Each structure stands twice: as C-alpha cells, then as structure tokens.
Amino acid sequence: MTTTARPAPPDEQADPAPLEVRRTPARKRLVPYWLLLPGILWLLVFFAAPLVYQASTSIQTGSLEEGFKVTWHFATYWDALGEYWPQFVRSVGFAAVATVLCLLLGYPLAYLIAFKAGRWRNVVMILVIAPFFTSFLIRTLAWKTILADGGPVVGALNSLHILDLTSALGITEGHRVLATPLAVVCGLTYNFLPFMILPLYTSLERIDPRLHEAAGDLYARPATTFRRVTFPLSMPGVVAGTLLTFIPAAGDYINAELLGSTDQKMIGNVIQSQFLRVLDYPTAAALSFILMAAILAMVTIYIRKSGTEDLV
Amino acid sequence: MAATGTTATPSTTAARTPNKGLRWLRRNIITIAGLATLAYLVLPNVIVMVFSFNKPNGRFNYQWQRFSTDAWTDPCGVADLCGSLGLSLQIAVWATVGATVLGTMIAFALARYRFRARAGVNTLIFLPMAMPEVVMAASLATLFLNMGIQFGFWTILIAHIMFCLSFVVTAVKARVMSMDPRLEQAAQDLYASPVQTFLRVTLPIAAPGIASGALLSFALSFDDFIITNFNAGSTVTFPMFVWGSAQRGTPVQINVIGTAMFLVAVLCVVVGQLAGKRRKRS
Amino acid sequence: MTKNANTRSSGGDVRLQGISKTYGSFTAVHPLDLTVPAGSFFALLGASGCGKTTTLRMIAGLEEPTTGTVELSGQDVTVLPPYKRQVNTVFQNYALFPHLDIYENVAFGLRRRGIKSVKKQVEEMLDLVQLGPMARRKPQQLSGGQQQRVAVARALINHPQVLLLDEPLGALDLKLRRQMQLELKRIQTEVGITFVHVTHDQEEAMTMADTVAVMNGGRVEQLGAPADLYENPATTFVANFLGTSNLIEAEVVEAGGEELLLKAAGGKLRLPAARCSASARTGEKVLAGVRPEKVALRHTDDAGSVPEGHNRLSGRIKDASFIGVSTQYVVEVPGLGELAVYEQNIERDGRLVPGAEIVLHWSPAHTFGLDATQDIQAGADLDEEAA
Numbered sequence: 001m002t003t004t005a006r007p008a009p010p011d012e013q014a015d016p017a018p019l020e021v022r023r024t025p026a027r028k029r030l031v032p033y034w035l036l037l038p039g040i041l042w043l044l045v046f047f048a049a050p051l052v053y054q055a056s057t058s059i060q061t062g063s064l065e066e067g068f069k070v071t072w073h074f075a076t077y078w079d080a081l082g083e084y085w086p087q088f089v090r091s092v093g094f095a096a097v098a099t100v101l102c103l104l105l106g107y108p109l110a111y112l113i114a115f116k117a118g119r120w121r122n123v124v125m126i127l128v129i130a131p132f133f134t135s136f137l138i139r140t141l142a143w144k145t146i147l148a149d150g151g152p153v154v155g156a157l158n159s160l161h162i163l164d165l166t167s168a169l170g171i172t173e174g175h176r177v178l179a180t181p182l183a184v185v186c187g188l189t190y191n192f193l194p195f196m197i198l199p200l201y202t203s204l205e206r207i208d209p210r211l212h213e214a215a216g217d218l219y220a221r222p223a224t225t226f227r228r229v230t231f232p233l234s235m236p237g238v239v240a241g242t243l244l245t246f247i248p249a250a251g252d253y254i255n256a257e258l259l260g261s262t263d264q265k266m267i268g269n270v271i272q273s274q275f276l277r278v279l280d281y282p283t284a285a286a287l288s289f290i291l292m293a294a295i296l297a298m299v300t301i302y303i304r305k306s307g308t309e310d311l312v
Numbered sequence: 313m314a315a316t317g318t319t320a321t322p323s324t325t326a327a328r329t330p331n332k333g334l335r336w337l338r339r340n341i342i343t344i345a346g347l348a349t350l351a352y353l354v355l356p357n358v359i360v361m362v363f364s365f366n367k368p369n370g371r372f373n374y375q376w377q378r379f380s381t382d383a384w385t386d387p388c389g390v391a392d393l394c395g396s397l398g399l400s401l402q403i404a405v406w407a408t409v410g411a412t413v414l415g416t417m418i419a420f421a422l423a424r425y426r427f428r429a430r431a432g433v434n435t436l437i438f439l440p441m442a443m444p445e446v447v448m449a450a451s452l453a454t455l456f457l458n459m460g461i462q463f464g465f466w467t468i469l470i471a472h473i474m475f476c477l478s479f480v481v482t483a484v485k486a487r488v489m490s491m492d493p494r495l496e497q498a499a500q501d502l503y504a505s506p507v508q509t510f511l512r513v514t515l516p517i518a519a520p521g522i523a524s525g526a527l528l529s530f531a532l533s534f535d536d537f538i539i540t541n542f543n544a545g546s547t548v549t550f551p552m553f554v555w556g557s558a559q560r561g562t563p564v565q566i567n568v569i570g571t572a573m574f575l576v577a578v579l580c581v582v583v584g585q586l587a588g589k590r591r592k593r594s
Numbered sequence: 595m596t597k598n599a600n601t602r603s604s605g606g607d608v609r610l611q612g613i614s615k616t617y618g619s620f621t622a623v624h625p626l627d628l629t630v631p632a633g634s635f636f637a638l639l640g641a642s643g644c645g646k647t648t649t650l651r652m653i654a655g656l657e658e659p660t661t662g663t664v665e666l667s668g669q670d671v672t673v674l675p676p677y678k679r680q681v682n683t684v685f686q687n688y689a690l691f692p693h694l695d696i697y698e699n700v701a702f703g704l705r706r707r708g709i710k711s712v713k714k715q716v717e718e719m720l721d722l723v724q725l726g727p728m729a730r731r732k733p734q735q736l737s738g739g740q741q742q743r744v745a746v747a748r749a750l751i752n753h754p755q756v757l758l759l760d761e762p763l764g765a766l767d768l769k770l771r772r773q774m775q776l777e778l779k780r781i782q783t784e785v786g787i788t789f790v791h792v793t794h795d796q797e798e799a800m801t802m803a804d805t806v807a808v809m810n811g812g813r814v815e816q817l818g819a820p821a822d823l824y825e826n827p828a829t830t831f832v833a834n835f836l837g838t839s840n841l842i843e844a845e846v847v848e849a850g851g852e853e854l855l856l857k858a859a860g861g862k863l864r865l866p867a868a869r870c871s872a873s874a875r876t877g878e879k880v881l882a883g884v885r886p887e888k889v890a891l892r893h894t895d896d897a898g899s900v901p902e903g904h905n906r907l908s909g910r911i912k913d914a915s916f917i918g919v920s921t922q923y924v925v926e927v928p929g930l931g932e933l934a935v936y937e938q939n940i941e942r943d944g945r946l947v948p949g950a951e952i953v954l955h956w957s958p959a960h961t962f963g964l965d966a967t968q969d970i971q972a973g974a975d976l977d978e979e980a981a
Contacts, residue, residue: 032421032425033421038417039415039417039418040436042477043436046473046474047474050448050455051447053455054447054451057454108346108348109345109347111342112346122585127354130357131354132531132535133531134570134574135550136535141554141558141566142359145359148374194353247442248445251447252446252538271446272542275453276541281454285450288446295442295444494689495692497683497685498683498685500656501655501676501677503752505677512702
C-alpha cells in the first residue's frame with residue numbers, strides 16, 4: 001500500500017506529525033481504502049460473487065430433490081442455446097429496433113429542450129421525468145388500454161389500412177396490435193425513452209448555440225449544420241443513450257409478458273420462468289450467462305467503435 | 313432541422329418563395345416532432361389518470377365504462393394493496409440511505425484520492441449499470457438460495473442497495489470532481505479543521521450531487537420489479553402487487569395510487585422550482 | 595517594521611530556510627532561502643511553472659516542503675497544518691464559497707476560531723472594501739472586481755501576520771487591475787500586514803512591491819527593490835523578463851580600470867566595471883546590455899552631434915511604431931542583429947522612417963554587463979503569458 005494520497009483528506013483529524021518526518025502518515029494514506037471498503041465489499045459480495053456462483057450453477061446437474069452438484073456439464077449451454085435461440089434473436093432484435101426508435105423519437109425532444117424550449121424548458125423537463133414517478137408497470141398496463149382491440153388507435157390504423165400493411169410485414173396479426181411484436185416494441189420504446197432523452201439532452205445542452213450561428217455564417221445550410229456540427233458534438237449522449245436503452249431492453253421481460261403473447265417471449269421471460277417456475281437453475285444460469293456475455297461483447301465493440309470510452 | 317435560428321444562407325434570401333405552409337412546417341419540424349414524442353411519453357399517464365375515475369364491469373380496468381370516484385374515496389379498499397405500498401416505501405427509504413452513504417464514500421475516494429486498484433474499482437462500479445437486471449437478479453437469487461437465506465425484506469433491501477450504489481457513485485463523483493479543490497484549501501486557510509472543512513464546505517457543495525443520487529436511488533428502488541421478483545420470496549412489494557394484479561384483475565385503486573404519486577412528484581418539483589426562483593430573486 | 599512603525603503594525607516576518615519541493619522526479623522548488631521582513635510588500639515574480647505558487651503554498655501550509663523549514667515571526671511552523679497558521683491567502687480565482695453569501699464568506703474564519711459576535715467586525719471589513727450593501731449576495735452574483743475584494747476582506751478580517759496573494763488580479767481586465775493594484779497597496783499601508791504577492795505580471799510586481807524576487811525554474815534569480823532589479827539585472831532572464839533589454843555580445847578588450855572596454859560589431863563600447871555581474875578579463879566574452887529607452891537615435895547626417903564619450907553603433911531603421919507617448923524603433927545593426935529603441939515623442943525627426951541610416955548612442959553609465967555563457971533569450975516573450 002504505497003499510495004500517495006492527495007493533500008487534505010477532508011474527514012480526518014490530522015495529528016501533528018513528529019518534526020523531521022515529512023512522509024504522509026500511514027493513517028492518512030489509508031483513508032481512501034477505508035472510504036471504499038464498505039461499498040466495494042457490498043458489490044463484491046452481492047454483485048460479483050453471485051456471478052461466480054451463477055457460473056458454477058450453470059455447469060451443475062441434479063434435481064431439486066437430490067440437490068445440484070458441479071459436474072462440469074457444459075452441455076447445458078448447448079442445450080439452452082439450441083432450445084432458446086429464437087428468444088435470444090428476438091430479444092436482440094426487439095431491443096435494437098426499440099433503441100433506434102428511441103433515438104429517432106428522443107433526439108427531436110432533447111433538441112427541443114436544449115435549444116428551443118426557452119422559458120418552457122423546465123416544464124418540458126418535468127414532463128419527461130415525472131412519468132418516472134408512476135410505477136412503470138402501471139404505465140405499461142395503460143398501453144393495454146391505448147392499444148385495445150376496439151380502441152381508437154387500432155380503429156384509426158385499421159381505417160387507414162396501416163394494419164394490413166404491418167400484418168403483411170409480420171409485425172402485427174389480423175386487425176389487432178396487442179399481442180403482436182408491434183405492441184412489445186412500442187412498450188419497450190416507451191419504457192426506455194427517458195433513458196435516451198436525458199443523456200442526449202445533457203450533451204446537447206453543452207453545445208454553444210453560437211456554434212450553430214458560426215456554421216450558418218460559414219455557408220452551412222441548417223441540415224448540414226446538424227450533420228457536421230450538432231450531431232457529432234452530441235455523440236457522447238447518443239452512445240450513452242443507446243447503451244442505457246439497449247441493455248435493459250434486451251434483458252426485459254415485462255413488456256413481452258404484458259403486451260405480447262407466447263409468440264413474443266424474450267430471453268428474459270425464459271430465464272424468469274426457468275428460475276421461478278420450472279426451478280431448473282442450471283438452465284436459468286446458463287441462459288443469463290449467455291445473455292450477459294453477449295451484451296458485454298456487443299457493448300464493448302460498440303464503445304470501441306464509437307470511440308467514447310469515458311462513460312463512467 | 314430547418315429552424316436552428318442560424319443566419320440565412322444567401323440562397324434562401326433569394327426570390328425563392330415556396331408555399332408558406334410548407335415553409336412554416338420546415339421551420340418548425342423539430343418542435344412538432346419533439347412535442348409528438350412528449351405526447352407519446354405523457355399519454356399513458358393521462359390514461360392512468362382518467363381510468364382512476366373508471367368503474368369497470370369486470371375484474372380488469374382496461375375499458376372505459378362510467379365515471380366514478382369510488383376508488384379515490386377508498387384507495388386502500390383492495391386487500392394487500394396499501395400494505396405492499398408501505399413495504400415498498402420502507403424498502404426505498406432504507407435502500408436510499410444505504411446506497412447514498414456507501415456510494416458517497418466511494419465517490420469521495422475516487423474523486424479525491426489516488427490509490428491502487430482504481431481501474432478495478434471503476435469497473436466494479438460500471439458493471440452493474442451495464443448488466444441486464446434479469447442477470448443480476450438470477451445470480452443474486454442463486455447465491456441466496458445456495459446459502460439457505462430466507463427470502464424477504466432483507467434480501468430485497470440488500471439487492472436494492474447493490475444496484476442503486478453505482479448510480480449514487482456516478483452522480484456524486486461528477487459533482488465532487490467539478491468542485492474547485494481550492495475551496496477546501498481556502499477553508500483550511502481560514503482556520504477550519506479537516507472535519508469542519510468537510511462539514512462546512514465539502515458536504516454543502518457536494519449536496520446537490522448527493523441529493524440527485526439519493527433521489528435516483530429512491531425512484532429506482534421504489535419502482536424496481538425484476539430484481540425484486542427474483543429475491544422477494546413471498547413478500548409483496550407494490551410493483552409486485554401490480555404485476556400480480558395484471559394476471560388476476562387490476563383494481564382501479566392501482567390507478568389512483570399511480571396518479572397520486574405522479575401529482576405529488578410534479579407538485580414537489582414545481583414547489584422546489586418556485587422556491588429556488590424566489591431565493592434567487594431576493 | 596521601519597516604514598510602518600507608526601501605523602497599526604501587526605505583520606510578522608517570514609523566514610524560509612532551505613525549503614524545496616519535489617514531486618517524484620520533478621523539482622518544483624530548489625532549496626531556497628528567503629526572508630520577508632515584517633510589514634513589507636513582497637512579490638514573487640515569474641512565469642508559470644517557475645515555483646512561485648508552490649513557494650507561496652508552502653508558506654500557507656497547503657504544501658509540505660520536502661526539505662527545509664518555514665518560520666513565521668520566529669516560530670517554526672513547517673509541519674503546522676494551514677488552519678493552525680496565522681497566515682491567510684487570497685486565492686487565484688478567489689475560491690469564494692459558492693454556497694455562502696458574502697457576509698458568511700467574510701465571517702468564515704472568525705466563526706471557525708469560535709468567535710461568536712462577528713457582526714461588527716464583518717461590517718467594518720465590508721465597509722473597508724466598499725461592499726457593505728452586497729453582504730447578502732452570493733459570490734456568483736458579484737463582478738470579478740467585487741469578488742476579488744471579498745476574497746481580500748475574507749482573509750484580512752482574521753488579522754493574519756502574513757497575507758498571501760496568489761495571482762489575485764489575474765482574472766481582472768487591465769483597467770480594473772490597475773485600480774485594484776492601488777487599492778491593495780492602500781490597504782497594505784493601512785493595516786501594516788506583511789504581504790507576499792505572487793504574480794507573473796512584472797509591471798504589477800514593480801508597481802506594488804517594496805521587494806521583488808524574480809523566480810525561474812524553481813530558483814530565485816535575483817532579489818531586490820524594483821528599480822534596482824530593472825537598472826541592474828544580474829541575469830539575462832531578469833533582463834528580458836523585467837521589461838525589454840538589448841543584449842549585445844561583446845569581447846573584453848581592456849579590463850582593470852573603473853571602466854571596461856568592449857568590442858562589438860567593429861564598434862567600441864564602454865561599461866562601468868561595477869555594473870558588470872560577470873567576471874571580465876581581457877579576451878573574455880560578456881553580454882553588454884542597455885534598456886531601449888536609454889538609447890537615442892540620430893540620423894547619420896547628424897552623427898556629429900552625438901555627445902563625446904557615448905557608446906555608439908550605426909545601423910538602419912527596420913520598423914517604427916508610433917504608440918503615443920513614444921515611438922518604438924527596431925534598428926538593424928550589421929553584425930549584431932536587431933536592437934529596440936524607444937524614443938519619447940518630444941521633437942520628432944521626420945527623417946527617422948524605416949530604411950533610414952542612423953546612429954544609436956547611449957551613456958556608458960546605462961550599460962550593464964552579464965555573463966555571456968547564459969541563454970541570451972532567457973525570459974524573453976514570457977511576461978505576457980498567463981500563469
């Protein structure tokens with residue numbers, strides 16, 4: 001522990017050190033470790049250790065009655081992948097579509113708040129954040145009402161023959177929206193939209209509006225200004241927003257459960273039912289490990305590619 | 313993008329006069345799109361609010377029947393509803409306290425000191441935020457199962473503190489890092505001992521960061537379903553009650569509570585804003 | 595203690611003995627001995643990174659010296675933490691507490707020392723810096739100059755033995771800076787506290803301080819009264835950093851008398867031996883220096899009117915800029931390069947335009963001699979750099 005603590009630790013009573021010694025006393029140098037200890041211990045015991053446990057569970061065999069033993073049974077992974085790959089593909093697909101939709105919907109709103117809302121900025125901001133305070137399950141259930149079969153939304157879509165088109169594309173079925181992929185994606189988009197808007201807003205707000213004027217002054221049309229100045233400068237927000245949307249969306253099972261049917265089950269639904277209903281812990285563990293690995297791999301590649309590594 | 317408020321380029325000032333309506337649309341397209349998104353965000357809340365005055369025929373409150381204030385006059389009229397709400401509030405308060413204390417300590421260590429294993433600590437803080445909830449939920453539940461720990465209040469609390477911690481660290485760290493270290497030096501220079509410096513200068517200046525971390529913790533904990541679902545055993549929090557009711561029948565009282573929370577939150581924010589404005593003026 | 599003996603002299607002296615500061619392999623301050631007499635206005639002058647702020651922070655106790663001792667009024671305070679020292683600091687950018695109003699900022703030090711009734715003192719202090727009506731404002735609602743005065747008030751209210759000022763005027767615009775310079779000087783004379791002032795602005799140091807220490811690369815290059823430093827720089831750094839100097843490489847032709855005779859670019863220059871800080875034996879090189887304003891210009895046609903005994907060089911005007919009180923010329927002297935000449939605009943000679951052949955001359959008494967082994971450019975172009 002040969003650390004060099006920075007000067008003036010705020011919460012330690014400095015003692016008058018003996019005269020000739022000019023090294024920071026050991027007590028002072030240990031301060032950061034004492035500060036870290038409880039929280040890091042908490043994360044190690046209740047976050048890191050369970051993941052290791054999970055890894056060992058995934059290679060166990062046995063049953064509830066006889067107990068589970070580590071038998072290095074890696075076949076669980078192949079079996080799980082073989083049986084549940086459609087749910088994996090669906091999870092990634094739904095999450096990706098929802099993320100793109102969040103970006104397309106969220107960007108104009110974040111831009112509006114950052115540059116055009118003026119004295120309405122706080123009001124709009126409250127409206128973005130306030131829904132958080134109503135349980136998201138209740139709000140998701142509200143979509144059942146909005147998208148109800150006989151409801152005005154479905155009615156309008158029907159009379160415009162949009163549902164015929166979407167059915168042909170396979171994202172709705174018959175003349176309804178509920179219990180179709182469209183409903184699940186719509187719910188996912190809705191639920192994670194604020195997670196896109198807030199980081200976007202934060203990075204847009206930092207942009208000096210004079211940059212827009214400068215770009216205009218240098219013969220950039222508004223669209224060019226956006227493409228060459230505003231959007232590149234908002235990249236940190238775009239990266240953070242897409243991650244904050246994609247990761248929870250890929251692991252989500254609530255929207256699929258409440259708004260979809262058995263044909264729209266995502267990998268989260270499988271893990272949940274394997275763990276809580278079927279009580280097949282090795283399969284649940286293997287599935288969540290695959291999900292974690294897949295997401296970490298995708299996130300790492302994405303962060304590398306977008307070149308913004310200072311997210312923490 | 314047609315209306316960034318930039319100076320007009322020469323070509324647009326020329327005698328090109330397209331349809332006035334089209335021009336207006338082009339100039340305001342961002343505002344229109346933004347407001348549409350806002351409507352998309354707020355619509356479910358409006359539905360929740362409206363349907364809190366519904367009197368449904370069956371067990372499910374998905375279709376409008378007729379106006380009634382029954383649920384508002386008897387919000388606890390459904391078995392276990394208010395009990396689960398109380399439990400959720402209790403857990404949220406304790407999880408907020410725990411995560412805020414532990415997270416603030418970590419944030420100070422990260423922002424104010426150099427030490428070994430810094431990168432490791434940063435990764436450990438970042439990972440829970442980059443992990444799908446269902447993975448953390450299943451892992452933690454596996455641990456509890458194998459340890460033979462009884463699921464209930466304590467397991468939920470432990471889980472909530474775990475996933476709230478990282479968010480507190482991030483919020484507080486940002487604030488402390490942006491704080492001028494000379495302020496603390498100035499305090500010491502003005503006869504404040506290290507303890508006094510921390511209490512009188514560091515803490516008050518870091519307070520907004522700590523407050524936003526705590527607020528986020530409270531919201532995350534109160535609204536958490538996935539991790540709670542895996543680690544609650546037979547204990548029922550408010551989100552779990554709502555989840556169960558989606559299967560058994562949704563009482564109107566759920567909407568009442570959802571609406572009430574929404575209104576209380578908006579009221580708090582508005583009052584806070586007005587108070588802030590008044591303070592600034594005086 | 596001499597000049598303030600009849601005012602409220604409460605200042606203490608500062609004695610630094612062999613103090614140094616190293617960070618890893620980097621030495622910010624080389625072992626340094628320095629004494630600041632009680633009641634004086636002392637300036638540490640240098641470019642950014644020269645160690646002046648580190649020295650100040652060691653006096654304040656914000657930085658622990660690697661070696662050496664700090665004494666305040668005869669008491670060794672080397673290991674005393676900042677909050678136990680009778681020293682206060684006006685920080686760069688002021689470091690006013692953003693969560694406290696002006697009143698509470700000023701009262702901070704008194705309250706920490708357990709003084710209950712602060713009202714009278716705080717109000718007096720706010721009046722001294724003319725901020726009485728601002729007491730309940732927050733720091734961010736004040737202008738830069740006002741914030742600066744709060745920072746001074748916050749420090750002075752504690753009646754420290756020594757007041758340390760770290761680039762206190764750096765963030766202000768030129769006009770306000772001039773005004774605050776006079777203001778600070780007035781306050782210092784009034785309260786009689788020892789001021790140690792760190793700055794990169796040589797004009798600021800010279801206007802305000804009784805004694806200036808010029809620092810470079812973690813060492814004190816020269817220490818003395820402002821006029822002394824300006825007229826007799828001991829190193830090329832001081833010569834270039836404090837104002838502008840013309841440094842001419844020359845060879846000693848004749849030494850031993852009261853005057854040295856030098857040879858440069860074919861001409862002969864004379865230099866009082868007492869004003870040469872380098873050893874100057876016959877055949878050795880020295881740098882002969884002269885300040886631009888001490889040099890006079892004559893058109894070649896009038897070369898005959900140059901006073902007898904003056905040092906003279908001939909050259910051609912390369913550039914002339916009129917700046918009101920004076921005209922600044924750049925003169926090309928064959929074999930020497932460019933020299934700067936500032937002429938007061940009293941009687942302007944219409945022939946002195948770029949291209950004109952001229953003769954430069956100055957009194958030998960205004961020449962100074964420096965060791966020729968130094969970098970001739972040291973300290974040039976540094977003075978306007980922000981610290």
